[in-house]
Amino acid sequence: MNDSKEYCPYCNAALQGEPIPKELQKAYGTSHFTRKIGITSVKVDSIHKWQCPDCQNKWDRVYQLK
Incomplete structure (x- = not known):
């Protein structure tokens, strides 16, 4: 699975959460949980x-994260 690094467009906080156990990654379609709310x-x-769980700023779902 590819790494799912994402960052807040406002404070640049890392939004990649904890790793998903290898045996469940295929079901989730990614390698890590997300911290985004x-x-x-x-x-x-x-x-x-x-x-963003850190700065509390909000953005539209269609916004492309870095």
């Missing part, structure tokens, strides 16, 4: 924004 609403039945 997904924000949903009643109107939208999916994540529409992300939030």
